[in-house]
Each structure stands twice: as C-alpha cells, then as structure tokens.
Amino acid sequence: MTDSRWLADLDAALPGGIRTSLSDRDQHGRDPGHPHGQAPDAVAYPTSSAEVARLVRVCHAHRRPVIPYGVGSSLEGHVSAPHGGLCIDLSRMDRIVALSADDMDVRVQAGVTRERLNDELRPLGLFFPIDPGANATLGGMASTRASGTNAVRYGTMRGNVMGLTVVTPQGDLIQTGSRARKSAAGYDLTALYVGSEGTLGVITEVLLRVYPLPQRIAAAVVQFPTLRAAVQSVIDTLAHSVPIARIELLDELQMRAINARSHLGYADLPTLFLEFHGGTASVDEQVATVREVMEGHGGSDFVWADRPEDRSRLWKARHEALWAGKDLRPGSDVLTTDVCVPISRLADCVLDTREDFDRRGLLAPIVGHVGDGNFHSLILFDPNDDREREQAHAAHEALILRALDMGGTCTGEHGIGIGKREFLAREHATGLPGMKAIKLALDPLGIMNPGKLFAD
Amino acid sequence: MTDSRWLADLDAALPGGIRTSLSDRDQHGRDPGHPHGQAPDAVAYPTSSAEVARLVRVCHAHRRPVIPYGVGSSLEGHVSAPHGGLCIDLSRMDRIVALSADDMDVRVQAGVTRERLNDELRPLGLFFPIDPGANATLGGMASTRASGTNAVRYGTMRGNVMGLTVVTPQGDLIQTGSRARKSAAGYDLTALYVGSEGTLGVITEVLLRVYPLPQRIAAAVVQFPTLRAAVQSVIDTLAHSVPIARIELLDELQMRAINARSHLGYADLPTLFLEFHGGTASVDEQVATVREVMEGHGGSDFVWADRPEDRSRLWKARHEALWAGKDLRPGSDVLTTDVCVPISRLADCVLDTREDFDRRGLLAPIVGHVGDGNFHSLILFDPNDDREREQAHAAHEALILRALDMGGTCTGEHGIGIGKREFLAREHATGLPGMKAIKLALDPLGIMNPGKLFAD
Structure with a gap:
C-alpha cells in the first residue's frame, strides 16, 4: 500500500x-536465488550520498522501509521487499572518488562494479582481487561480506574494506575507518557495517x-582419483605455507x-583449478612444491593455462558452474548452499553431503573454495514436484547442521538475507541477543531492510 | 569506597x-604509559570463563565497575580504575584450550601470553606472528586491537582473531565467530569486541x-642518507609487491x-630493519628486488643478521627502543605517540614532526612500523618541568592533528584508553554517536571499564 504523501x-x-x-518495481525485488521476491513500492536512482541521505530522511519521517540495491546479484533474498518501501538503486553512483597508487587504496561510490574498478586499476599496475563471480557492485559486496575464488590469498571484503560512508537510518552521513592501514581508534564500525546486509544503514x-x-x-588444472585425495592435497599445500592465489574444487x-x-575436455573426475601469483622465482617454487x-x-600431471585467454576461459567456466549445473537438468530450480567448515573436516563434510544427496535421489553438483573450507552444492529440483522440493530443503538443512556440528558456518559468503534467518539463530544462539540489541540501538524504527537477518 | 556486601x-x-x-590493588591500576593510574577496590584471579561470569554478575547486581587485566602492558591507561570497582586479572586463565595443526587455528584462554603460545606452536612447525614487543596476553592484544612489527605481512589482531568467548556486562557467556575461515553470518561481533578495550564485556x-x-x-639492516629516502624506498618496495615480513624505520x-x-655498532643514520619470510627461492627473489x-x-649495503641469535639480538634491540630512548635522558618521563597515516604522507608527517620537536626543544627519537605508515615518537620530558611537560603534550596534539589532516588515525595500535579520548572524538566525529549507542545498548549500566574510550 503506497502512501501519496x-x-x-x-x-x-x-x-x-x-x-x-x-516493471521498475518488479525487477528490483528479485535475485537469482529468490526469483519470487516481493517488489518495493518505489525505486529511487540517486547519484550522491547527500541524495541518499535526503531519501532516507523522508522514509524515516514516514516510517517506511529502505532497501539498498546494487545489481541484484545476491542469492538470499536480500533485495526483496516483504514490507514494501523504497528500493534505493545505487547503480548511478558509479564514480571512482579517489585513487592513490602509492597508498594502494581507492575510494569508490557504492554502485561501482568490481569489473569496472579493475578496468580503472589495470593501467596503474593495480588490481582488486575479491571476485565473487558475478559483476557485483562494491557496495553490495561490502554489505554481504562477499569473497570468492581469491579469498584464500587475499581475504574477503572483511579484510579489504578500510572505511565506509554510510547513511544512517535517521538520514545522517557518517564516515567510518580512515586511510591509515591500521587503527586502534574505537569500535570497528567498518567491520560492523560490512556484512550487515543493509539492516543498519x-x-x-x-x-x-x-x-x-x-x-x-x-x-x-589437476585431477584426482577421489575427492578425499583432492581435499587432503589442499590441506598439505596450505601446511607448506604456499601463498596460492586460487584453489577451487569441482566434483x-x-x-x-x-x-x-x-567444452574444456577434462575427465569427469574430482578436480582442482589452481592459480599462482608472485615473482617468477616465487611462482616456480610454489608450483614445484604444490606439484x-x-x-x-595421486594427482594427475598439471594441465597449464598460461596464456591470458586460456586463464580467462578456465575461470569463466568455473564462474559459470551454476549455469552449467542447471544444464544438467533443464527446467529445474536450484537451491544453492554455502557452508564453510574447518578444512580438516571438509572432506568428511563433502562426502557425507554427497551420500545424503544420493540417498534422497537429488542431483547436486559441488564446487568449493576449498582453501577456505567453503563449498557450494547446487541442488537441482523440479519446481512442480513438492516431494523433490521438500527433499532439497531437507538436504540443505541437514547440510547446515552437519557444518555447524563441525565448527563451521551456515554461510561462507552469500549471507543470511531471508533464506537463512533460522540458521543464523542456530549458529549464533548466544550472540543473537547482542546483534538484535545493536540493530535496535541503531535503527529503533526498524526501517532498514526489514525482514532480513532476523525472523522477528 | 568499598562496599562490604x-x-x-x-x-x-x-x-x-x-x-x-x-599492593594487589596498586599494581593493577597502572601501566607503563600511565604510571599514576588509579587502583581498583579489589582484584580477582579467576581460572575459567564461568568464574568470570559469576564475578561480573555480582558487579552487575551491585552496579560496580569491572576492569579486565592481562599483564598491564597497555600504554593508554586502559587498566586504571577511576571509578574503583573490580579488576579481573586473567593471568591464571593460561590454558591452551584446543589446537589444530591441520586447520592452523588455536583456542586459548585470555591470559595466555604470545611468547607462551609460540612456545607451544613451535614444535608443530607453526607460529603466531602478531608481535607488539611486550609479552602481552592474547586477551589484552585482542581487546586493544594490537599489532606490531609483523603487521605489514600478517595483519593485526583484527584479521587474526576468528572468534571469542565473551562475558557480557550482564554476566552471560557468549561465543562469537566460528572455526570457519570465513563467514557471512550476521553482524561481525568478533570485530566489534576486538579493540573495544574492555568496554563491552x-x-x-x-x-x-x-x-x-x-x-x-x-x-x-640498511641505512640511508636521509629519512625521506628511507621512507620512499619502502613505498617502492610495497609497489613491487614484495611480501616483506617486517620493515621498521629508526631515525x-x-x-x-x-x-x-x-652496542649494535651501526652508524647514527636513518635505518631500516628488514625481515623476509618464505621459500628459499622466494626469499632470494624478495631480497634481490628490495636491494x-x-x-x-641511496641505501647502504645490507648488513645481514642470518643466524637466529643475531636476528634475536636485532629485534630485541628494536623492541627495547623505548628503554633505549629513555637512556638518552635518564630521569625523564616519556610520552609515546602512535599515529598512522597513508604511506604516501609518512615522510612528510615524520619530517614535519621532527621539525616541530626541534622548534619546541624536545628530545624525541622516532621508530616506525613503516610498511603500515605507523610510527611512534618517544617524547622525553622532565617530569618536574611544567613548561616542558606542556610542550610535550602540545607537540603530541599537533602531531595527531597533522595525522588526521593527512587522512590518518590518532592511534595505529595502542588504543584510546584514557589518554586519547578527545582525539577519538575528533577522528570519528560522525561515528561517535553510533559507538555510544552501541555501548549503551550492550552495557546500559555502564559498568564495563568506565572512563575509557569516551569522555562522558
């Protein structure tokens, strides 16, 4: 119900x-993981922080929800508007604000995408490594604490965001962090907003x-006789202190x-895609150790993808894992999982999960950011078959409980959104009251992205 | 005033x-930077989280302050008890709770010191790199977001604490984080407590x-004709992507x-102490690039300290910089500064600061974690000379304003405590209301380490 005032x-x-x-409203309520998300009442296209602040002040005065939007590539219903309100589409905030090659830092408006940023950085001999696959906005990646294939070497958004400009739920503009590489000055508001999924500002x-x-x-590319052998080789690689840049598992x-x-032409075997970064001698040394x-x-000979175009083809294939998986069964829906466990438990977690899928008769290919202990299964199910849908959700829940039992997390990088609220409550049973107290303290009217993270 | 009930x-x-x-009370209210701190009313020596929770519940019921204490090596009055209350000395909580070599993680009680931890890790071929110099406790290092000489390569406590057990101001035990290498599950309470200086639990x-x-x-060791040359060589080193492990400046x-x-026998010139970590070929390559x-x-030939005992001697000398500085003028008090600036501004910041010290007639040697843009000056002053003390404090304030103007922070690693509350308010003028709202939400009675971080 909109409100004309x-x-x-x-x-x-x-x-x-x-x-x-x-059409504006409909396309802003959905994401690839929640194609049936709810539309907001209106969509705004601001170009500056000051404009966002003005919009939020209006919503605050009218107590209407505010839902931030980047490109809509999140997977857990983060942009859905179950209580209506204003979607703030940040795509026109696409300016590189300041870039210092000496300091190796850059300030961008939230709507700049990671590919666009890398296009700007490349001529200066720089790059931004966090790569979730999708060409997401940097504001969205910060909001969901994104990571991806390079995290084993370069960390996640948690470690690579030095500061933020945030519009608070009251419509005030605040600055967090600084351009200093490190600081011990007060509460780490930057880290609090990173991963807060638009619920705090x-x-x-x-x-x-x-x-x-x-x-x-x-x-x-290297292939293994068994999945366990592939994972064990990753544990050993990390124990040898090899600063490997990417190490991706595909079952x-x-x-x-x-x-x-x-059409890559590899065998249908458990496989690792590897990437090494460094000086020439360092890369040679890393490769020799890992080989x-x-x-x-029992790993196969390495098959090299040394030319830039071969590397691009390889990583493009990896990033299209979701679509490739869907091709296995055209017309199916996909439930994407995202657990992360201590790496010593990864082989058990993957193999127990595979066994559970088989027992339930579910088709579900698996890909993993295996250096971090994070993997995704793409559970394919017939959207018109209730039993299959139930089995998919039951397998997902079983997988998350398995990961939590192993000391892991229900989400390595996709976030909670609407889809994993009950699992957040289980994973952080003792921390949840503190999280809710912070939410209430900073957004007492509850207008910021309501219905996300918390079930009530 | 104590209270018998x-x-x-x-x-x-x-x-x-x-x-x-x-004697128990007196020695728990002071630190090396605030030797005239105030004593608590009582000191407790618990051995478990459950005992800490019981103690905090008593203080909560009586609305009495709680001040956590490690070894008292902080520098900004963190352990002083301006409102009395209970000091909780965690030194008897010195157990390694769980250690996984495969996962490269360890859970320790808060009173374990970093040297003790490294003694436990060494036989397994592992180490914990964060090294603030003092043999601090890991709980204290987490509380103050400590770092030190290795941060340029391994980061600070911010990036190396994966989770915490915290006793809340209400006396509840909570778990933050998990053993997963990364997680996107909810607000990052771990990062919120790291650096919160005992004010939230x-x-x-x-x-x-x-x-x-x-x-x-x-x-x-490499020496330079000028300080600017030394700093510029560091910027170039980082731009060459050399994963150097330590790079310390001494004026x-x-x-x-x-x-x-x-008695190290070097020239009295601007100097860098360097350390390289890696495989043999990688270290050779790093050294060749840096040389x-x-x-x-204009750097000198490298003087190597290759044997472990020579390295220990070098870093011991570096860690004793404070005491060596004091020897320059026996009987003086020391005001230790801790700004951190974008590295492109570091040479200007150091040189302007040196000029300001000279103009004020202050003796103040400078050491820096130069790869991070963080440096300390040790301002020596006669404690009985009011004019000199005022000059020291005026120079400190000028230095912090200079650093903030350059986009930096008032504290790279020592924290706010009592000593820098007004500077936190200047640095995070827009963020301070949010920090105070969080403090009030989590500790509404204000019993946790009162008088720290915030002036009111």
Missing part, C-alpha cells in the same frame, strides 16, 4: 529520480585496499556439467 | 580468589589463526640510543 516527499527529495512503474561509498598486479600469474558431477557447457604435494595424493 | 558476594562467587591488599577466550613457520627467514636519534644501549630498490634511494 510519502511519494510526494520522495519526489521533492529527488525530483525526477523516483519510479513507481510495475545504506553504504554509499567504500574505501578499498588494492594490490599490485602480480609479476607472474600461472593457472593449472565429478560439476566437471561433467562444465565439460558439457564449456610434489599433489603427486603424493 | 559487594565484597562478600564476590568472595562467595570466587572463594579465596579475591584480593583487597594495597570481558574477553575470556580467543580463537586465533596461526601460520606455518617460514621455511627461511632472513633479516638485514638518527633512535639509532644513537639503540647503538648506545645494545635494487633501496640502492636506488
């Missing part, structure tokens, strides 16, 4: 920048750490899917 | 573990990330002090 005040706050057409600018492009990059089924879609470790676990 | 309840909560003698256990001991470690005055104390960079800035 609220809409009139929004129009006054951002003349010409408010849309209420059905709207992130409008992000100050990021960037890195020199590696002198040398080498990528390789037999996922390899079958990727071979079919991308020896992996041979010891 | 409160003390009786404390005794009942921890029979035989409460001390109220003057008592950290009783710390889950830490540890690292494989480097295959090879090499340390070297002429600090070198004179260290040479006098530790070429530093020669280009």
Whole structure:
C-alpha cells in the first residue's frame, strides 16, 4: 500500500529520480536465488550520498522501509521487499572518488562494479582481487561480506574494506575507518557495517585496499582419483605455507556439467583449478612444491593455462558452474548452499553431503573454495514436484547442521538475507541477543531492510 | 569506597580468589604509559570463563565497575580504575584450550601470553606472528586491537582473531565467530569486541589463526642518507609487491640510543630493519628486488643478521627502543605517540614532526612500523618541568592533528584508553554517536571499564 504523501516527499527529495512503474518495481525485488521476491513500492536512482541521505530522511519521517540495491546479484533474498518501501538503486553512483597508487587504496561510490574498478586499476599496475563471480557492485559486496575464488590469498571484503560512508537510518552521513592501514581508534564500525546486509544503514561509498598486479600469474588444472585425495592435497599445500592465489574444487558431477557447457575436455573426475601469483622465482617454487604435494595424493600431471585467454576461459567456466549445473537438468530450480567448515573436516563434510544427496535421489553438483573450507552444492529440483522440493530443503538443512556440528558456518559468503534467518539463530544462539540489541540501538524504527537477518 | 556486601558476594562467587591488599590493588591500576593510574577496590584471579561470569554478575547486581587485566602492558591507561570497582586479572586463565595443526587455528584462554603460545606452536612447525614487543596476553592484544612489527605481512589482531568467548556486562557467556575461515553470518561481533578495550564485556577466550613457520627467514639492516629516502624506498618496495615480513624505520636519534644501549655498532643514520619470510627461492627473489630498490634511494649495503641469535639480538634491540630512548635522558618521563597515516604522507608527517620537536626543544627519537605508515615518537620530558611537560603534550596534539589532516588515525595500535579520548572524538566525529549507542545498548549500566574510550 503506497502512501501519496510519502511519494510526494520522495519526489521533492529527488525530483525526477523516483519510479513507481510495475516493471521498475518488479525487477528490483528479485535475485537469482529468490526469483519470487516481493517488489518495493518505489525505486529511487540517486547519484550522491547527500541524495541518499535526503531519501532516507523522508522514509524515516514516514516510517517506511529502505532497501539498498546494487545489481541484484545476491542469492538470499536480500533485495526483496516483504514490507514494501523504497528500493534505493545505487547503480548511478558509479564514480571512482579517489585513487592513490602509492597508498594502494581507492575510494569508490557504492554502485561501482568490481569489473569496472579493475578496468580503472589495470593501467596503474593495480588490481582488486575479491571476485565473487558475478559483476557485483562494491557496495553490495561490502554489505554481504562477499569473497570468492581469491579469498584464500587475499581475504574477503572483511579484510579489504578500510572505511565506509554510510547513511544512517535517521538520514545522517557518517564516515567510518580512515586511510591509515591500521587503527586502534574505537569500535570497528567498518567491520560492523560490512556484512550487515543493509539492516543498519545504506553504504554509499567504500574505501578499498588494492594490490599490485602480480609479476607472474600461472593457472593449472589437476585431477584426482577421489575427492578425499583432492581435499587432503589442499590441506598439505596450505601446511607448506604456499601463498596460492586460487584453489577451487569441482566434483565429478560439476566437471561433467562444465565439460558439457564449456567444452574444456577434462575427465569427469574430482578436480582442482589452481592459480599462482608472485615473482617468477616465487611462482616456480610454489608450483614445484604444490606439484610434489599433489603427486603424493595421486594427482594427475598439471594441465597449464598460461596464456591470458586460456586463464580467462578456465575461470569463466568455473564462474559459470551454476549455469552449467542447471544444464544438467533443464527446467529445474536450484537451491544453492554455502557452508564453510574447518578444512580438516571438509572432506568428511563433502562426502557425507554427497551420500545424503544420493540417498534422497537429488542431483547436486559441488564446487568449493576449498582453501577456505567453503563449498557450494547446487541442488537441482523440479519446481512442480513438492516431494523433490521438500527433499532439497531437507538436504540443505541437514547440510547446515552437519557444518555447524563441525565448527563451521551456515554461510561462507552469500549471507543470511531471508533464506537463512533460522540458521543464523542456530549458529549464533548466544550472540543473537547482542546483534538484535545493536540493530535496535541503531535503527529503533526498524526501517532498514526489514525482514532480513532476523525472523522477528 | 568499598562496599562490604559487594565484597562478600564476590568472595562467595570466587572463594579465596579475591584480593583487597594495597599492593594487589596498586599494581593493577597502572601501566607503563600511565604510571599514576588509579587502583581498583579489589582484584580477582579467576581460572575459567564461568568464574568470570559469576564475578561480573555480582558487579552487575551491585552496579560496580569491572576492569579486565592481562599483564598491564597497555600504554593508554586502559587498566586504571577511576571509578574503583573490580579488576579481573586473567593471568591464571593460561590454558591452551584446543589446537589444530591441520586447520592452523588455536583456542586459548585470555591470559595466555604470545611468547607462551609460540612456545607451544613451535614444535608443530607453526607460529603466531602478531608481535607488539611486550609479552602481552592474547586477551589484552585482542581487546586493544594490537599489532606490531609483523603487521605489514600478517595483519593485526583484527584479521587474526576468528572468534571469542565473551562475558557480557550482564554476566552471560557468549561465543562469537566460528572455526570457519570465513563467514557471512550476521553482524561481525568478533570485530566489534576486538579493540573495544574492555568496554563491552570481558574477553575470556580467543580463537586465533596461526601460520606455518617460514621455511627461511632472513633479516638485514640498511641505512640511508636521509629519512625521506628511507621512507620512499619502502613505498617502492610495497609497489613491487614484495611480501616483506617486517620493515621498521629508526631515525638518527633512535639509532644513537639503540647503538648506545645494545652496542649494535651501526652508524647514527636513518635505518631500516628488514625481515623476509618464505621459500628459499622466494626469499632470494624478495631480497634481490628490495636491494635494487633501496640502492636506488641511496641505501647502504645490507648488513645481514642470518643466524637466529643475531636476528634475536636485532629485534630485541628494536623492541627495547623505548628503554633505549629513555637512556638518552635518564630521569625523564616519556610520552609515546602512535599515529598512522597513508604511506604516501609518512615522510612528510615524520619530517614535519621532527621539525616541530626541534622548534619546541624536545628530545624525541622516532621508530616506525613503516610498511603500515605507523610510527611512534618517544617524547622525553622532565617530569618536574611544567613548561616542558606542556610542550610535550602540545607537540603530541599537533602531531595527531597533522595525522588526521593527512587522512590518518590518532592511534595505529595502542588504543584510546584514557589518554586519547578527545582525539577519538575528533577522528570519528560522525561515528561517535553510533559507538555510544552501541555501548549503551550492550552495557546500559555502564559498568564495563568506565572512563575509557569516551569522555562522558
């Protein structure tokens, strides 16, 4: 139910920048994981932090929900508007605000995408390594504490966001962090807002750490007789202190899917995609160590992807794992899982999960950011078959309980959104009251992205 | 003013573990930076999280302050008890709770010191790199977001604490984080408690990330004609993507002090102490790159400290910089500064600061974690000379304003405590209301380490 005074005040706050057409609203309530999300009442397209602040002040005065939106590539219903309200689409906030090559930091508006940022950085010999696959916005990646294939070497958004500009639920503009590489000055508000999924304010600018492009990059593929051997070889690699940049696991089924879609021509075996960054001698040394470790676990010869175009093809295939998986069974829906466990438990977790899928008759290829202990299964199910849908959700719940029992987390990188609220409550049973107290203290009216993170 | 019912309840909560003698109380209110701190009313020596929870519940019921205490090596008055209350000395909580070599993580009670932890890790081929110099407790290091000489490579406590056990101000035990290497599950309470200086609860256990001991470690000393040349060579080194493990700057005055104390025999010139970690080929490659960079800035030949005992001697001398500085003028008090700035501004910041000290007639050697842009000046002043004391404090304030103007922070690693409350308010003027709202939400009675971080 819209409210004409609220809409009139929004129009006054951002003349010409408010849309209420059905198509605008519909496309802003959904994400690939929640295709049936609910539409907001209106969508705003601001171009500056000050405009966002004006919009939020209007919503605060009218007690209407505010839902921040980047490109809508999140997976857990983060952009759905179950209570209506204003979607703030940040895509027109796409300016690189300040870039210092000497300091290796960059300040961007929240709507800049990671590919766009890397296009700007490349000529300066720099890059931003966090790569969730999708060409997400940096504001969205900060909001969901994103990571991806490079996290084993470069960490997640948690470690690479140095500061933020945030519009509070009251419509005030605040700055967190600083350009100093480290600080012990007060509560770490930056880390609090990173991963808060829009429930504490709207992130409008992000100050990021960037890195020199590696002198040398080498990528390789190695295949294993068993999944356990592949995972054990990763544990050994990390114990040898190899600063490997990417180490991605794909199970037999996922390899079958990727071979079919991308025509890579590998065997349908448990496989690791590897990437090494460093000086020439350092990369040679890393490769020699890893090759020896992996041979010891029955790994195949390395198949190199050394030319940039071969590397791109390899990682493109990896990033298309979701679509390749769907091709295994056209017309199916996908439930994507995202647990992360201590790496010593990863092989058990993956194998127990595979067994559970088999027992339930579910088709579910598996890919993993295995250096971090994080893996995704893509559970394919017929949307018109209630029993299969129930089995998919039951397998998901069993997987999360398995991961929690092993000391892990229900989400390594996708976040909670609407989809995992009950699992957050289980995982952080003792911490949840503190989280809710913080939410209430900073957003007493509960207007910021309501219905996310917490079930009540 | 003590309260006999409160003390009786404390005794009942921890029979035989409460001390109220003057000597116990006096030694728990002071730190090296605030030697005239105020004593608590009583000191408790618990051995478990459950005992801490019982003690805090008693203080909560009586509305009496709680001040957590490790070894008292903080520098900003963190352990002073301006409103009396109970000091909780965690030194008897010195158990390694769980250690996994495969996962490279360890859970320790808060009173375990970093040297003790490294003694436990070494036989397993592991180490914990964060090294603030003092043999601090890991609970204290987490509370103050400590770092030190290795941070340029391994980060600070911010990035290396994976989870915590905390006793809330209400006396509840909560768990934050998990053993997963990454998680996107809810607000990052771990990062909120790290650096909160005991104002939100008592950290009783710390889950830490540890690292494989480097295959090879090499340390070297290189001297420069000017301080600017030394700093510029560091910027170039970082731009070359060299994963250097330590890169410490000492100015002429600090070198004179260290040479006098530790008989190292170097010239009294701006100097870098370097350490390289990695595989043999990788270290060779790092050294070759850095040597070429530093020669280009007029650096001397490297003087190697390759044997473990030579390295220990070098870093011991570095860690004793404070005492060496004091030897320059026996009987003086020291005001230790801790700003951190973007590295492109570091040379200007240090040189402007040196000029300001000279103009004020202050003797103040400078040491810096230069890879992070963090440096300390040790301002020596006669405690009986009011004018000199005022000049020291005026120079400190000028330095902090200079650092903030450059986009930096008033404290890189020592924290706010009592000493820098007004500077926190300046640095985070827009963020301070949020910090205070969180404090009020989690500790509405204000019993946790009152008088720290915030002036009111």
